[in-house]
Amino acid sequence: MASLIAILDLKGKPLIQRSYRDDVPASCVERFLPLVLDIEEEGQQVTPCFSSQGINYMHIRHSNLYLLALSARNSNAVETIMFLYRLTEVLVEYFKELEEESIRDNFVIIYELMDEMFDFGFPQITEPKMLQEYITQESHQLEKPVQVRPPNELTNVVSWRMEGLRYRRNEVFLDVMESVNLSVNSKGDVVRAEILGVVKMKCLLSGMPELRLGLNDKMMFENTGRVIKGKAIEMEDVKFHQCVRLARFENDRTISFIPPDGDSELMTYRLSKPDAKPPIWVEASIENHRGSRVEYLVKVIAQFKRKSTANNIEIYVPVSNDASTPKFRASTGRAEYAPDKSAFVWKIKQLAGGKEFLMRAQFLLPSVTNDEDVPKRAPITVKYEIPNFTISGIQVRYLKVVEKSGYESHPWVRYITQNGDDYSLRTAQDKGSEPIRQSTY
Structure with missing residues (x-):
């Protein structure tokens, strides 16, 4: 839990803040930046969490802003930091760019979002698409409600997807994208080869469907006793969207989920393959x-x-x-x-x-x-x-769509391999004017 959430500029001036409890005075926000500067002057590293005079300071930095959470209790620091990152994602989703100007121009909406995302110091709703259903960027006139009831999205068990979606053509698109980071020394030896993969999904399906995704994962074949046909891979550092049923994946390596509507990032993975042949x-x-x-x-x-x-x-x-x-x-x-x-x-x-x-x-x-x-x-x-190529050899074996109405769906899969942020090859440092040997090439 946290008692106060604030967004500050680089000079430590609060742009917007919201107090959820009375145990932390608002003046503590102004003490944040001097405390950071004192820590730096002492030659120490500023950690995301530190304490001073009984107040816990938890913060992250985004662009030219600080997002700060204060607590007077022994709070779950990791959960609070994760909430600050989720708050950043939501604000970026709303305003495209999160900076001082976008905050000054959208005070009302930000206060609404902070009230919905945090309740009495506890994180609540952090899914951007769900928030956008009832907190819009348009102005609203106050009307006397006929019946006071929470929005459907708040009571839905599947918080990342609305009920009642309808499409004339039911389709789901999967993009398996791999980025290769490579470093080659001047002797021509590969010193680092890393594959970063992401499975992106665009879901245009009606109702509340359940999807089942099968990959040529080595552990999946071993756990189910199936015969490995072709190449199987062993993925590392796999991370899923919250819609994936993790318990089932741990048991039989089946990726089953009720998908979010529209674009989303289903999973990411990493492979360290120093013996991989650079494409x-x-x-x-x-x-x-x-x-x-x-x-x-x-x-x-x-x-x-x-x-x-x-x-x-x-x-x-x-x-x-x-x-x-x-x-x-x-x-x-x-x-x-x-x-x-x-x-x-x-x-x-x-x-x-x-x-x-x-x-x-x-x-x-x-x-x-x-x-x-x-x-x-x-x-x-x-x-x-x-x-139409993946360097790791990952393949989608099947993508099944199950929905109670039994409509026909059209799944599409695309593969892309591209360079990563660091794809570099060094040349030998030349000394003098030795002739170019054509036979080498």
């Missing part, structure tokens, strides 16, 4: 001609199945800041100089699996530098997207 591999050889010019020979290899095709490949190769007069020759796609990124980029619209291509680049260097002055070369970075 897009890039090699580069660099020849430095005594500081007068530098030549690059870049090779890209599509290391995935021939039936798949990568789209919108962009390969960023770093160059020296004083390089000029670029010349390019590519066997496919086009290359261009990007001086604002201190790199040149090789763009390929489509790259079929198993294919490989070469590109040459030449730059003039206006000044002669010593080898000792050559800075450490930045890594090559790659962007791409491969539809």
